[in-house]
Amino acid sequence: MPKRALNIPYPGYYAPLLVVEDGERVIKPMRYQCRIAGKPANYDVKYPGTYNARRDNLGGFWKPLFGHTHGIIMVDVFYENVSKAKAERRTLANGEKDENLVIEFRPEDGEPMFVACLWSRWTALGQPNLLSFAPITDEPPPEVAAAGHDRCIIPIKPEHVEAWLHPDPKDLASLYAILDDRQLPFYEHRLAA
Numbered sequence: 001m002p003k004r005a006l007n008i009p010y011p012g013y014y015a016p017l018l019v020v021e022d023g024e025r026v027i028k029p030m031r032y033q034c035r036i037a038g039k040p041a042n043y044d045v046k047y048p049g050t051y052n053a054r055r056d057n058l059g060g061f062w063k064p065l066f067g068h069t070h071g072i073i074m075v076d077v078f079y080e081n082v083s084k085a086k087a088e089r090r091t092l093a094n095g096e097k098d099e100n101l102v103i104e105f106r107p108e109d110g111e112p113m114f115v116a117c118l119w120s121r122w123t124a125l126g127q128p129n130l131l132s133f134a135p136i137t138d139e140p141p142p143e144v145a146a147a148g149h150d151r152c153i154i155p156i157k158p159e160h161v162e163a164w165l166h167p168d169p170k171d172l173a174s175l176y177a178i179l180d181d182r183q184l185p186f187y188e189h190r191l192a193a
Contacts, residue, residue, distance in 0.1 A: 007077040008032065008115070008135060008153065011051040017071040017119060017133050020165045030071075034134035035122045036064050052151060053118045053134040055179060059172075062134075065118040067169035071133055072161055076112045078105050079192055080149040087148035102192040103147050107185030113155030116164060116179060136179065147189045155183040 008015070011033040018027055033051040035043055043050065058066040084099040085092050092098055107113060119133035140152040156164055160178045167175055 007079065008073065008075050010079075011048075015073055015133075017073050017117060017131075018165070019069070019071040019119060025165070028131055030119055031130060031132040032134075034065075034118060034120055034132045035130055036062075037120045037122050038064070039122070041124065041127065051134055052137040054151075055136055055138040055154065058136070058176075062118055065120055067167045067172050067175060069119050069121075070164050070167045070175075071117040071119045072156075072164065073115045073117055073133070073135065074112050075115055075153075076106065076110070078153055079103065080105065080144075080147075080151075082148035084148075089146075089148075101148070103149065103189050104192045105144060105147070105152075105187040105189045107155075108188050109185055111185065113153070113183060113185070114158060114161055116154045116156050138179070141184070141187065143187050143189070152187075154179050155185065157181060157183055 012031065014029045014031055016027045017030045018025060020026070021028075033044060033048075034053065035041070035050065053062045053065075080103050082101050082103050084101050087101055087103070116136045117133045118136065119131065122130040122132065135153045137151040138154050140149055144152045156178055160181065163174070164178055
């Protein structure tokens with residue numbers, strides 16, 4: 001496994017996503033911020049939070065993709081924007097403006113994470129095709145919450161990668177079980193440089 005930092009990019013940037021097409025594993029460059037096929041292009045602005053697929057909304061907004069088009073991004077670090085006041089566990093003083101901090105989270109064991117993602121192939125007449133993805137997120141572990149963030153990516157166990165990449169839309173329970181039986185690293189964090 002590579003020991004250089006592979007990280008989830010910022011929304012709008014491209015990253016390599018492992019997917020299955022025609023029964024073969026392939027790596028495709030995809031934009032980090034998912035536009036679901038069939039939705040208008042303005043969804044990127046109307047729903048700017050589509051860079052994360054919330055686990056509690058997989059059967060709602062993300063239903064067209066969950067159980068159909070799954071991918072994996074391998075990372076060993078991720079970044080989150082957090083409120084400085086939240087990170088310091090304090091309330092803003094009257095008239096005080098909050099600051100944004102970018103926090104780097106890295107598993108203490110240094111092992112890469114296989115992050116569960118959903119992806120889409122968007123097409124529209126007269127516009128370039130778009131491959132895009134969103135990592136699935138859930139409630140944060142205590143150390144991520146203590147750093148001031150309310151979501152966390154879901155790294156799945158290596159033994160579940162094959163099943164995740166070959167989802168059965170008639171057996172969503174097994175897919176939720178993969179997300180529940182996730183890796184649980186302890187995340188060290190620091191201010192991003």
